Amino acid sequence: MPSPGAPAPPRLPIEDSYLELLADTLEGLDTPARGQFLQRYFRTITHLDLQEAQCVQLWDEMLTRRGELSKHMERQISLKTALMDVLTSAGLFRVPILIEYDELKKLQLNAVTDPLTGLYNRRLFGEAFEKELNRARRYGQPLGLVILDLHRFKEVNDKYGHPRGDEVLRAAASTLKKALRTSDSAFRIGGDEFALLLPQTDAAQALALSRRVGTVFGESIAHFQMAVSVSMDHGVATFPQDGDQADQLIRVADERLYHLKHANHGKTPTPGSRTDLASGAVPEPAAPASSERQTSAPKPIPFESKRPAEKPDSTLSAAASPSASETSGNHALAVPPPARVYTIPRKAERVSMSGTNAYAVLGDQGIRRARVLDLGFGGVALELESQEEIPESILAVLHVPILPPVRVNLKPVWFQRTPQGAYRIGCAFVS
Numbered sequence: 001m002p003s004p005g006a007p008a009p010p011r012l013p014i015e016d017s018y019l020e021l022l023a024d025t026l027e028g029l030d031t032p033a034r035g036q037f038l039q040r041y042f043r044t045i046t047h048l049d050l051q052e053a054q055c056v057q058l059w060d061e062m063l064t065r066r067g068e069l070s071k072h073m074e075r076q077i078s079l080k081t082a083l084m085d086v087l088t089s090a091g092l093f094r095v096p097i098l099i100e101y102d103e104l105k106k107l108q109l110n111a112v113t114d115p116l117t118g119l120y121n122r123r124l125f126g127e128a129f130e131k132e133l134n135r136a137r138r139y140g141q142p143l144g145l146v147i148l149d150l151h152r153f154k155e156v157n158d159k160y161g162h163p164r165g166d167e168v169l170r171a172a173a174s175t176l177k178k179a180l181r182t183s184d185s186a187f188r189i190g191g192d193e194f195a196l197l198l199p200q201t202d203a204a205q206a207l208a209l210s211r212r213v214g215t216v217f218g219e220s221i222a223h224f225q226m227a228v229s230v231s232m233d234h235g236v237a238t239f240p241q242d243g244d245q246a247d248q249l250i251r252v253a254d255e256r257l258y259h260l261k262h263a264n265h266g267k268t269p270t271p272g273s274r275t276d277l278a279s280g281a282v283p284e285p286a287a288p289a290s291s292e293r294q295t296s297a298p299k300p301i302p303f304e305s306k307r308p309a310e311k312p313d314s315t316l317s318a319a320a321s322p323s324a325s326e327t328s329g330n331h332a333l334a335v336p337p338p339a340r341v342y343t344i345p346r347k348a349e350r351v352s353m354s355g356t357n358a359y360a361v362l363g364d365q366g367i368r369r370a371r372v373l374d375l376g377f378g379g380v381a382l383e384l385e386s387q388e389e390i391p392e393s394i395l396a397v398l399h400v401p402i403l404p405p406v407r408v409n410l411k412p413v414w415f416q417r418t419p420q421g422a423y424r425i426g427c428a429f430v431s
Contacts, residue, residue: 019079023063031056046092062086114188116166117173125187125195129246132185132197136239143239144198144206147253148172148213148232151265153192155228168221168230175217175232179209203238210234233261351375358400370425372400379428380410387423390415394427 022041026034035052042048042055050058066082112124120128129145136143150172157165169192176186176194185197198206214232221230235257237249351374358372360382370382380398394410410427417423 019083023079026059034059042092046087048092050092058086058090058092117169117188119173119176119186119188119194121187122189125189125197126246128185128187128197132199133239133244133246136199137244141200142202142241144196144201144203145237145239145249145253146196146198146206146210147235147237147250147257148194148196148210149190149257150192151231151233151261152228153230156226156230159228160226164224164226167224171220172217172232175213175220179213179216201238203236203241206236206238207234210236231264233257233264235260353400356401358398360399361397362394364395370396372398373424375400377429379413379426380408382425382427383418384423384425386421387417390425393430 026037029037032052035056038055038059039050039052042050042058062079062083065086066077066079069077069082069085112120114121132143135141150168153165153168156168169188172192172194173186173188176196180186180196180198183199184201187195187197189195196206196209198209201209211234214234217232235253235255237243237253237256239249242252243249353372353374356372358375360370360372360380362368362370368384368388370384373381373383375381375398390412392411394412396408396410398406398408400406409430411430412425413428414426415424
């Protein structure tokens with residue numbers, strides 16, 4: 001018993017305390033019981049199936065080695081150290097698990113994560129891209145790739161210093177994280193370069209998301225009050241239209257990013273350059289802009305709304321040309337404006353409800369029903385059979401597949417009459 005004035009012995013770590021207790025317990029067991037217990041114990045820490053007699057022998061060697069090491073070091077050696085020495089010397093410690101599981105996961109995450117922004121790094125981008133491409137090929141689904149960079153970012157570092165530049169990068173990363181679905185992935189692949197992988201996303205959806213991301217990013221850094229106007233440019237490529245290999249899609253996305261920079265920042269492309277890339281069109285990567293292609297009338301693409309924010313998306317399948325403008329009868333479709341302001345930017349792409357029985361019950365009395373066309377984090381699109389007076393605020397219960405009925409407050413944002421006489425309404429969720 002220690003004297004009252006003697007200092008208390010240091011407390012052992014949890015692992016050492018566990019082994020000391022284990023050693024004391026095993027001393028009171030007979031050899032067969034010790035062998036059965038140690039066989040399970042060594043299977044857990046070495047992932048090997050050893051004989052009971054071999055396990056007892058290893059344990060006894062560990063006790064002996066502990067005494068030898070303690071005598072040599074002139075201090076008490078822990079059982080864990082002696083056990084590690086015995087198992088390593090015997091060539092049995094092939095899969096060590098003495099490291100904490102949380103620490104191991106942290107190490108694995110740090111290996112594939114950019115420390116500044118918290119996004120995945122370039123190393124994981126290559127692996128994830130190949131994985132998503134294989135999945136898209138297997139199931140015949142589209143895959144969107146978006147390459148983004150920050151225009152005039154170097155000027156921020158030069159004028160305000162790298163700490164402010166880091167804040168801008170973190171704001172860009174935060175914008176990307178908020179805009180993506182759970183199935184999407186965002187990566188930082190360079191100093192001010194980012195990449196998005198968008199499974200089950202076609203060219204129109206990828207381009208619309210890229211434009212909204214750029215708008216939201218501009219709003220998120222407005223409070224920095226910098227004299228340098230930083231913007232986010234994008235280039236979009238999609239599988240399989242633009243290629244079926246990762247390097248092909250990256251090359252197309254980079255080329256479109258380059259042309260968009262020329263279009264948006266006061267540089268005029270040469271007459272032979274592919275202006276359709278800057279305007280957001282999606283031609284084949286190697287197809288030149290020929291006169292025959294420009295004079296052919298594009299096949300019209302139906303779109304839900306005639307809101308200004310959605311008009312540029314309707315030009316995705318045709319190059320911007322005079323004939324295309326005359327065919328559509330809408331001059332705004334020929335040359336989309338370089339900057340677009342969205343009244344209510346979406347946080348993620350819409351999920352189409354076509355082919356389902358999704359519907360909404362409107363009003364307190366629940367006497368009106370509307371078909372749900374699509375659904376997103378920001379709102380919902382509804383379709384009524386006939387035009388009715390719509391209040392500024394709508395109480396509705398949404399009935400969509402998988403989810404239970406959801407009670408929401410809606411604010412109508414846009415309206416449109418279809419050629420069939422139905423009445424479509426775009427609504428934003430109101431908290």
